[in-house]
Amino acid sequence: MPTRTSFQRCTNVHRILPEVPVPVGFFMIVKKGIEIKLYPNKAQKVFFAKTFGCCRFVYNQCLKLKSYLYEETYMSFDPKLKSFKEEWEWLTEVDSQALANAYMDMKVAYKNFFEGRTKYPNYKSKKDKQSYRNAMCHKELDKLIVGHTIILPKVGPVKCRYGKTFKHENIKKIYNVTVKKSKKGDYYCSICCDVEVEELASTGKSVGVDVGIKSTVVLSDGTEIRNPHFGKKSERRIKILQRRHSKKVKGGKNREKARRRLAAAHEKLCNRRRNFLHQVSRMIVDNYDVICLETLNIKGMQKNHNLAATLHDQALGALIGMIEYKAAWYGRTVMKVGRFFPSSKMCNHCGGIYRELKLSERVWVCPHCGAVILRDPNAACNILDEGIRILNNEGTPRTGETAVLLPLRLADDPPVDDRPLDLKSSGQLKRETSLAPVVHETHRAFAGG
Numbered sequence: 546m547p548t549r550t551s552f553q554r555c556t557n558v559h560r561i562l563p564e565v566p567v568p569v570g571f572f573m574i575v576k577k578g579i580e581i582k583l584y585p586n587k588a589q590k591v592f593f594a595k596t597f598g599c600c601r602f603v604y605n606q607c608l609k610l611k612s613y614l615y616e617e618t619y620m621s622f623d624p625k626l627k628s629f630k631e632e633w634e635w636l637t638e639v640d641s642q643a644l645a646n647a648y649m650d651m652k653v654a655y656k657n658f659f660e661g662r663t664k665y666p667n668y669k670s671k672k673d674k675q676s677y678r679n680a681m682c683h684k685e686l687d688k689l690i691v692g693h694t695i696i697l698p699k700v701g702p703v704k705c706r707y708g709k710t711f712k713h714e715n716i717k718k719i720y721n722v723t724v725k726k727s728k729k730g731d732y733y734c735s736i737c738c739d740v741e742v743e744e745l746a747s748t749g750k751s752v753g754v755d756v757g758i759k760s761t762v763v764l765s766d767g768t769e770i771r772n773p774h775f776g777k778k779s780e781r782r783i784k785i786l787q788r789r790h791s792k793k794v795k796g797g798k799n800r801e802k803a804r805r806r807l808a809a810a811h812e813k814l815c816n817r818r819r820n821f822l823h824q825v826s827r828m829i830v831d832n833y834d835v836i837c838l839e840t841l842n843i844k845g846m847q848k849n850h851n852l853a854a855t856l857h858d859q860a861l862g863a864l865i866g867m868i869e870y871k872a873a874w875y876g877r878t879v880m881k882v883g884r885f886f887p888s889s890k891m892c893n894h895c896g897g898i899y900r901e902l903k904l905s906e907r908v909w910v911c912p913h914c915g916a917v918i919l920r921d922p923n924a925a926c927n928i929l930d931e932g933i934r935i936l937n938n939e940g941t942p943r944t945g946e947t948a949v950l951l952p953l954r955l956a957d958d959p960p961v962d963d964r965p966l967d968l969k970s971s972g973q974l975k976r977e978t979s980l981a982p983v984v985h986e987t988h989r990a991f992a993g994g
Contacts, residue, residue: 574717575874577740581695581711583724583732584704592700593724593732596639597675600647603629603636605668607651623652640699643677676725684719695734697722705734715741728808744876751835753929754868755888755921756861758852759907762825763921765929770825776858779814786810818860826867830877837932838865839924840884880932888924888931892916 585593607624614622626648630636636644654666681698683689694702718739725733753765762770786807793800829836843862847853872879882888890902897913907920 572741572743573874573876574739574741576720577714577738578723579707579711579714579716579736579738579740581705581707581734581736583695583734584706585700585732589700589703590732592639593726596643596677596724597726598671599636599639600643600677601669601671601675602633603644604647604651607648608655608666608668611651611655640677640679642679642681642698646678646680674725676723678721678723680721682719682722686716686719689719689722689736695722697724697734703734717741727812728805729812730805730808742874745831748832748834750833751837751929751933752829752833753837753925753927753932754829755839755925755928756841756859756864757921758855758859760921761859761861761864762829763925764829765922765925767922769921772855772859773821774858775814775818775821776854779810783807783810783814818858819863822860822864822867826864826871829868830871830875833877835878835880835932835936836868836872837880837882837928838868839886839888839928840881841865842884878936880936882928882931882935886927886931888927889920891923891927892918893923893926893930 603626606629610624611622614620626644629644651666654663657663658665679698683696689696690705690707691702693705695705696702716738720737720739723735723737725735727733755763755765757763759772760769761772762768786803790800790803790807793803841861843856847856869879871877887898890898890900892899892911892913894916895911895914897911899909899912902909902920909918909920910916911918
């Protein structure tokens, strides 16, 4: 019997997409943060340093007072920002809006902790991210950026540099500006604004996306994007810089210079990885109308110490997030199959499942039909088939919406995870067992038995 690889099967298969009317000239308003680089002079650097420090002081002082009063009296108390300025007059030298935003951020963080959304807020350190936010800036782009300068409140014009596409952004509304300083020592300004984006033209194509370790992305049409291994390439340089930094005398100028070189190396690694992820996600969103993804448990996968470093370098969660929000911006449909759907273990030819598949097996032979299977392209094809099946059965979601799908259940050969939906923990079962006699006696008493 002649065999056929899953790669050949994927490239020749015919996909039927539901006919969805695509509006022509459709625009969507999205919220973006556009970042530009600043080149402040010495006086402006001093003002930024003062503002960063005062914002940090207000945040920490407010958190200290709220924590102390709650521990002593178990009561909520909001200190007044005006009283801070009366007690410490040097707080009036910096941007008042920056102090107000730091004060509000602290209150929101404290409230989120008591409502169970986050952990208890930590004190801010000088070694952490330094930034401040101001909403009293110019709301029109022509007044905010004049030539190659940006007009910041209480600072004035600051030299800046932005990309070639910045002037082509169709900005509708400006909310605020955030000035921040990187650990390398560079200054940036992030403009939070509403931008009008145009929906991309329909391509009539669908794709299944399988993300992995050896290859960052494998598509169902045969496209494979290899792992660039940015972390491994920069590892030797970072080790050398860390060793040099650790040998410098603490508190010396040479140690600060070594720290900046080390921060520059980490920043370069981060920028290379982020640029690569943006390119891959934009390529997928530009070329396909329906994008089928798998739901991954990234934290669970990182518990395997043999793969944790590579998974961290891949940043798969960031890649999936980029695909989802860009699809929502540009009018694409994203379908996410269930976490327990056996995309790698299922044969794309006959639907049989090879349960003994190991992670090291990149090519395997189907025990049911004898087809030679390439692991990653086969998984991408299965993800695409499952996404299209759900899309056809449940209808097309709104443009750009994300649908979390249930795994495909086969009658004769069910998937690996065939657990019932009403799972109960052992603790819950023990509680129900212990409460059963009490409930029975209560019912008897009310019934008069």
